[in-house]
Amino acid sequence: MASHAHAELAPVELSALMSLGIPEAQLSGSSQTVVTGISLDSRDVNPGDMFAAITGHKSHGLQFVAEAIERGAVAILTDTAGWTKINSESSLELQIPVLAIPDARKWMGAVANLIYGRSVEKLRLLGVTGTNGKTTTATMIEAALKASGRATAFIGTTGVRIGADVLNSSRTTPEATTLHELFAQMCDLGASDVVMEVSSHAMSEHRVGGIHFEIVGFTNLSQDHLDYHITMENYFKAKRSLFHRDFASRGVVCIDSAWGERLVAETDIPISTVTATGKQADWSIERTSLTKAKISGPLGEQVEVELQMPGEFNRANAVLAYAMLRLIDIPSQEIVSALKTVHVAGRLEKIQGSNGAAGIEGFVDYAHTPDAVQRVLTAVRELTKGQVIAVMGAGGDRDATKRPLMGQLAASLADQLIITDDNPRSENPALIRSEILAGVNEASKVPSKSIHEVADRALAVTTAVRLARPGDVVVVLGKGHELGQEIAGVMTPFDDRVVLELALEEINAGVR
Numbered sequence: 001m002a003s004h005a006h007a008e009l010a011p012v013e014l015s016a017l018m019s020l021g022i023p024e025a026q027l028s029g030s031s032q033t034v035v036t037g038i039s040l041d042s043r044d045v046n047p048g049d050m051f052a053a054i055t056g057h058k059s060h061g062l063q064f065v066a067e068a069i070e071r072g073a074v075a076i077l078t079d080t081a082g083w084t085k086i087n088s089e090s091s092l093e094l095q096i097p098v099l100a101i102p103d104a105r106k107w108m109g110a111v112a113n114l115i116y117g118r119s120v121e122k123l124r125l126l127g128v129t130g131t132n133g134k135t136t137t138a139t140m141i142e143a144a145l146k147a148s149g150r151a152t153a154f155i156g157t158t159g160v161r162i163g164a165d166v167l168n169s170s171r172t173t174p175e176a177t178t179l180h181e182l183f184a185q186m187c188d189l190g191a192s193d194v195v196m197e198v199s200s201h202a203m204s205e206h207r208v209g210g211i212h213f214e215i216v217g218f219t220n221l222s223q224d225h226l227d228y229h230i231t232m233e234n235y236f237k238a239k240r241s242l243f244h245r246d247f248a249s250r251g252v253v254c255i256d257s258a259w260g261e262r263l264v265a266e267t268d269i270p271i272s273t274v275t276a277t278g279k280q281a282d283w284s285i286e287r288t289s290l291t292k293a294k295i296s297g298p299l300g301e302q303v304e305v306e307l308q309m310p311g312e313f314n315r316a317n318a319v320l321a322y323a324m325l326r327l328i329d330i331p332s333q334e335i336v337s338a339l340k341t342v343h344v345a346g347r348l349e350k351i352q353g354s355n356g357a358a359g360i361e362g363f364v365d366y367a368h369t370p371d372a373v374q375r376v377l378t379a380v381r382e383l384t385k386g387q388v389i390a391v392m393g394a395g396g397d398r399d400a401t402k403r404p405l406m407g408q409l410a411a412s413l414a415d416q417l418i419i420t421d422d423n424p425r426s427e428n429p430a431l432i433r434s435e436i437l438a439g440v441n442e443a444s445k446v447p448s449k450s451i452h453e454v455a456d457r458a459l460a461v462t463t464a465v466r467l468a469r470p471g472d473v474v475v476v477l478g479k480g481h482e483l484g485q486e487i488a489g490v491m492t493p494f495d496d497r498v499v500l501e502l503a504l505e506e507i508n509a510g511v512r
Helices: 014-018 061-070 080-088 104-115 134-147 176-188 200-204 232-240 258-265 312-327 332-339 370-381 402-413 429-442 457-467 496-508
Strands: 026-028 037-039 049-053 075-078 098-100 124-129 152-156 159-162 165-167 193-197 215-218 251-254 271-275 283-287 292-296 302-306 361-365 388-392 416-419 451-453 473-477 484-487 490-493
Touching (some): 014 098, 014 104, 049 104, 061 075, 075 080, 124 312, 134 193, 134 332, 152 176, 215 312, 232 258, 283 312, 361 370, 361 496, 370 388, 370 473, 416 429, 429 451
Parallel strands (some): 361 473, 388 416
Antiparallel strands (some): 484 490
C-alpha cells in the first residue's frame, strides 16, 4: 500500500499495543513511541511504521531490519526467535523500540487492527472459502450487494476492488497487516460491505486475525495445496477453522461433497445448507434449461435465476451466493437481477470469436485441480453435441500428486486432449508433462491418437483450434485470468484468452 494517511486514524502508542493483553509480550524502548502503520515487507515500510520482523517461509524478517529503519520504521515487532537474536548479537543493537510477542503471527491481526483504528469493525464482512468456486461465488455476492445499493469492496484472487478502484494483489487473501490497512482505506472511501475470498493458507497463517465475518460460505473441498498442507485432513481443518465463533457469526455450507457434510457436523456456529445435486438441504437449485435454474428455499421460497455461466458447479456457486445474501436480508429480486449479469474473468469465460464463421466455441477456465477439471469438462459437455477439445498443463512447485489425476480425468472427459506447459516455475516442464501423461495412460479406452503433447502453450492452443470442426468446443484450462507465464523464474506476458481469440480469428478467416 502506498500511504497510511487515513481519515480519522489517530497514531497509536506502543503502550496501547501492550494493553492488548498478549501473553508474554515484552517491550524494550519507549512505550510512548507512536506508530501510524505496520508492514511485514521492508520494501513497503513508510515513515512512522512498525516493521514486523518475524519468521518467514524462507528467512527471518530481521535480515531486512536495516532497510526498514532506513525507510522510516520507528518500532520493530518480532517473535521469540527475533527477540533472542536481538539480545544475543551486538550487531543488532537497535536504536528503536522492539515489541516481542512469542506467537507474533497469531497476534498480527489484533495488532494491525488496533493500529488501523479498528476499521474492520465498521464494515460488514462476507467470506467465501473452498477449493473451487470462491471467486465466482464472491463475485456473485458482490454484484448483488451493489444491485441493492450497498457500497462494496472485494478481496480475492482477481484482485482488490474498492468501489470503482482496482488494486493488484499477489495473494487470494493478503497478509493481516495489508488486510487491516485495506479496511482503513475502505472506510475512507465509504465502503459498507466487504466480500472476501478466504484461502486455507490464510487460515493456517493467521492472516484473518482480528476479523469477524457476519456470514461465511463453503463451496467444496478437493485435492489441492497438498505441497503445503500435506494431508487432506490438514487442508479440511484449515477450512473448518473459519466456521468458528471466533471468526464468524453464521455459515452456509454446500453439502454436495462429503467434506461439506462433515463441516456441517463439526462447526459451532448456526449453519444453513445448500445443494445443486438434489440432496436434502435448506436451499437447493435445479436446472430448468441451458441457462436457467430454480432455487427453492425455506418457507416455500422459490425463484427462477438466469446464469451466464453454465455447469452444475456454477449452479452450486449461485445457490450458495443466493442463500448467503438472503440470510443478510438482501431482497430476492435484487439477487436474481444481479446473477443474470455476472461474468468472472477466466472462469468458463466465453472468448470473442466463438461460433464465428467456423462454428467453434472457445472457453478459458482457471481449473487447476482434478475436481475443477472434471467440473469444467462436464459443464462444457452440456453445451455441445460436437467434440470437447481440452488444452491443459499443471503448475510447477505446487502439489505434484494431483497431476496424474488431472491427466486421467481430462483424458476420460475430453474427446481430444493437448498436454502443454502451465507455469512450470522452477521445475522441468517436460517432467511435469510426463507426470500428467502418466495419468492419461491410466484412463482406460482413451485412443492415443486423441492425446497430443505440445510444450509451447500458444502453439498448443492454436493446435486445439485447428483440430476443431463446426460445433466443437475448445476449452483452455489452468491459467484463467492470469496475464503471465512463469518459466525458470522468468515471467513472460501470456493471456490464454488473447491467444485463443487470435486462434479463433485465424480459423474464422479461413486459415487452418
